[in-house]
Amino acid sequence: MSVDQEALRQIKEQERYDFQTEIDYSHRSRRGIGQDVVREISALKSEPEWMLDFRLKALDIFFDMPMPTWGVDLEALDFEQFYYFMRATPTKQRSWDDVPEAIKDTFEKLGIPEAERKYLAGVETQMDSEAVYSSLKEEWERHGIIFVDMDTAVREHSDLVRAHISKVVPPRDNKFAALNSAFWSGGSFVYVPPGVDVEIPLQAYFRINAQSLGQFERTIIIADEGSNVHYIEGCTAPQYTEAALHTGVIEIFVKKGAHARYTTIQNWSRNVYNLVTQRAVVDEDGLMEWVDGNLGSGVTMKYPAVLLRGPRARGEVLSIAFAGDGQHYDAGAKAIHLAPHTSSMITSKSISKGDGHSGFRGLVRIARGAEGAQSKVVCDALLLDPASRSDTYPYIDVNEDNAKVEHEATVSKISEDQLFYLMSRGLTEQQASAIIINGFLEPFVKELPMEYAVELNRLVQLQMEGSVG
Amino acid sequence: MALEIRDLHVTVEGKEILKGVSLVVERGQTYALMGPNGSGKSTLSYTLMGHPKYIITHGDILLDGTSLLPLAPDERARQGLFLAMQYPVAVSGVTFHSFLHAATSAVRGYGDKAREAVSGRLNAHLMPMREFRQEVNEQMDLLKMDPSFMRRYLNEGFSGGEKKRAEILQMAMLKPKYAILDETDSGLDIDALRIVSEGVNRLQGALDMGLLVITHYQRILNYIHPDVVHIFFDGRIVKTGDAKLVDVLEEHGYEWVRLEVEG
Numbered sequence: 166m167s168v169d170q171e172a173l174r175q176i177k178e179q180e181r182y183d184f185q186t187e188i189d190y191s192h193r194s195r196r197g198i199g200q201d202v203v204r205e206i207s208a209l210k211s212e213p214e215w216m217l218d219f220r221l222k223a224l225d226i227f228f229d230m231p232m233p234t235w236g237v238d239l240e241a242l243d244f245e246q247f248y249y250f251m252r253a254t255p256t257k258q259r260s261w262d263d264v265p266e267a268i269k270d271t272f273e274k275l276g277i278p279e280a281e282r283k284y285l286a287g288v289e290t291q292m293d294s295e296a297v298y299s300s301l302k303e304e305w306e307r308h309g310i311i312f313v314d315m316d317t318a319v320r321e322h323s324d325l326v327r328a329h330i331s332k333v334v335p336p337r338d339n340k341f342a343a344l345n346s347a348f349w350s351g352g353s354f355v356y357v358p359p360g361v362d363v364e365i366p367l368q369a370y371f372r373i374n375a376q377s378l379g380q381f382e383r384t385i386i387i388a389d390e391g392s393n394v395h396y397i398e399g400c401t402a403p404q405y406t407e408a409a410l411h412t413g414v415i416e417i418f419v420k421k422g423a424h425a426r427y428t429t430i431q432n433w434s435r436n437v438y439n440l441v442t443q444r445a446v447v448d449e450d451g452l453m454e455w456v457d458g459n460l461g462s463g464v465t466m467k468y469p470a471v472l473l474r475g476p477r478a479r480g481e482v483l484s485i486a487f488a489g490d491g492q493h494y495d496a497g498a499k500a501i502h503l504a505p506h507t508s509s510m511i512t513s514k515s516i517s518k519g520d521g522h523s524g525f526r527g528l529v530r531i532a533r534g535a536e537g538a539q540s541k542v543v544c545d546a547l548l549l550d551p552a553s554r555s556d557t558y559p560y561i562d563v564n565e566d567n568a569k570v571e572h573e574a575t576v577s578k579i580s581e582d583q584l585f586y587l588m589s590r591g592l593t594e595q596q597a598s599a600i601i602i603n604g605f606l607e608p609f610v611k612e613l614p615m616e617y618a619v620e621l622n623r624l625v626q627l628q629m630e631g632s633v634g
Numbered sequence: 635m636a637l638e639i640r641d642l643h644v645t646v647e648g649k650e651i652l653k654g655v656s657l658v659v660e661r662g663q664t665y666a667l668m669g670p671n672g673s674g675k676s677t678l679s680y681t682l683m684g685h686p687k688y689i690i691t692h693g694d695i696l697l698d699g700t701s702l703l704p705l706a707p708d709e710r711a712r713q714g715l716f717l718a719m720q721y722p723v724a725v726s727g728v729t730f731h732s733f734l735h736a737a738t739s740a741v742r743g744y745g746d747k748a749r750e751a752v753s754g755r756l757n758a759h760l761m762p763m764r765e766f767r768q769e770v771n772e773q774m775d776l777l778k779m780d781p782s783f784m785r786r787y788l789n790e791g792f793s794g795g796e797k798k799r800a801e802i803l804q805m806a807m808l809k810p811k812y813a814i815l816d817e818t819d820s821g822l823d824i825d826a827l828r829i830v831s832e833g834v835n836r837l838q839g840a841l842d843m844g845l846l847v848i849t850h851y852q853r854i855l856n857y858i859h860p861d862v863v864h865i866f867f868d869g870r871i872v873k874t875g876d877a878k879l880v881d882v883l884e885e886h887g888y889e890w891v892r893l894e895v896e897g
């Protein structure tokens with residue numbers, strides 16, 4: 166019996182972390198890239214003229230720019246093979262009756278509550294979030310906080326969007342930023358008024374009927390003077406997409422004395438190219454924190470950046486990457502110090518398993534005049550297998566005498582003595598390895614909200630068992 | 635009921651360190667294994683626990699009649715064997731609490747219980763938190779350990795005395811049938827030595843443990859009284875006697891043993 170139950174438990178885990186809801190697309194553009202596709206997207210969204218212009222200019226830039234030739238292997242990436250716009254029908258869902266008896270049975274045995282069962286089985290895409298969302302929404306509106314999907318923002322807050330979009334990440338920044346600018350769809354728009362402290366993190370998950378994590382999400386967050394906001398994007402469940410290309414652009418404005426944190430845990434299915442540009446500009450006494458977890462996708466390029474342009478502005482980037490078999494991350498961080506007494510802290514932790522390959526690329530630039538600037542970069546890599554690989558590429562460019570930049574890098578393996586010690590206390594080799602890895606990730610995990618921390622630990626365990634992907 | 639070591643030969647990186655060790659540890663009894671540095675005492679303790687670096691070329695280790703040789707260290711621990719290490723390793727980011735909770739649960743069979751019974755309870759493979767906390771707090775009181783200890787990372791930045799107390803606390807929670815104390819007295823001041831020794835004696839009484847105390851000095855044996863004393867030299871036991879042997883050794887030093895063996 167226990168073997169069957171073990172199998173059922175595994176089905177449940179798979180269902181939970183790897184379920185792919187069958188989606189009907191009410192509209193989908195033709196394959197490939199062209200002005201016609203851009204016009205079609207813009208028309209379908211009933212966008213103002215300026216946005217269509219923005220998209221078309223970005224498309225020209227995209228054609229104009231070369232492919233990056235560093236970092237990851239993009240040889241096989243064929244832009245013509247993808248769909249650039251897909252609108253899912255939210256009403257057409259799998260029904261509870263279609264769920265296999267074996268799975269219903271497992272849920273029953275596991276004592277999973279009714280509402281949760283439907284969610285796990287892919288019958289409902291949101292779990293009881295509607296009620297939570299609407300009460301929070303009232304609270305947000307009372308404080309003048311804007312938290313909507315980008316399509317809504319373009320319609321309802323056109324001037325605000327227009328004043329900020331592409332001001333931190335211009336289309337010409339890189340080829341994928343140009344691609345996103347031309348074809349973006351979904352993403353969040355957040356505005357927090359001066360002095361407002363948003364106590365509960367804003368989660369894209371709360372937003373209903375929005376494609377929170379589209380292929381080409383475009384997110385803008387504006388933390389006005391003295392405000393405080395934590396935004397959480399994504400979730401730990403693998404996101405399956407047929408399109409296999411994810412190119413997001415995230416732009417964050419941290420005004421004087423404000424504090425913004427952006428947390429994301431990315432767990433795309435393994436067929437995905439994940440090429441994301443995340444950048445924040447930080448004014449006087451502001452603080453920006455990127456908390457960035459990467460577990461999924463096949464190939465990832467992602468370098469969350471902080472532009473510290475006001476005196477005493479601070480930026481922190483804390484990231485983890487877990488590269489399993491066949492996965493390649495070229496991830497890292499950038500800190501650009503443009504003003505005096507700015508400080509940055511970059512902490513990167515990577516784990517490579519099997520033939521997983523995890524690269525860290527960090528850039529610290531201290532401009533002339535940024536006196537008293539300080540930056541510290543720490544990157545630790547943990548290799549689990551002989552074929553695992555880790556690389557570190559630190560670029561440090563200091564143009565000011567009175568500045569301090571530190572860089573530390575370690576590469577380690579799970580030590581035989583640590584394993585032996587834990588195993589001598591009754592823990593299996595797998596449990597012992599998982600404990601050591603969780604310990605390695607602890608500085609990251611402790612920054613996550615509780616439910617994410619629990620999920621991440623579970624995901625790491627699944628990744629260890631090789632049952633993800 | 636005994637831990638039995640039969641003519642054990644062990645090599646490390648191709649070099650023979652143990653050259654035919656035989657001894658028996660019966661439950662409820664205390665054995666001292668005394669020897670100079672480099673005589674192979676720690677090799678014996680690691681080999682008993684199953685460290686992969688130590689290769690057994692001949693002989694056997696039996697726990698209550700069953701050979702331990704095919705078993706991994708975790709299986710040996712679950713069979714009731716415990717090794718208090720001379721140099722417990724640090725594991726960064728792992729709190730002593732979460733480690734000890736996982737280890738106690740594993741040794742007490744919660745993992746197996748969770749696999750057998752389908753239960754919706756989250757963390758069914760772990761001992762219920764309340765029970766665990768209560769028990770661990772009692773044991774920490776007895777070892778005069780501060781509760782804040784549980785929030786620290788495993789052995790990271792622990793002083794010598796803290797490490798040894800932490801080892802004995804683990805022993806108290808894992809409740810072994812047979813325990814090996816490898817140089818537990820090293821790095822302890824006199825007060826800590828007394829507290830740790832009292833803890834060991836108390837546990838031995840409560841659990842009816844067979845105890846093998848490996849040491850260089852006689853100091854710890856003033857607190858933990860051995861029934862049998864073995865003197866270890868160059869990978870084998872060269873003398874066996876009662877507690878009086880400790881005094882002889884104290885008086886004449888290991889040089890006396892060397893002369894007798896090589897003489």
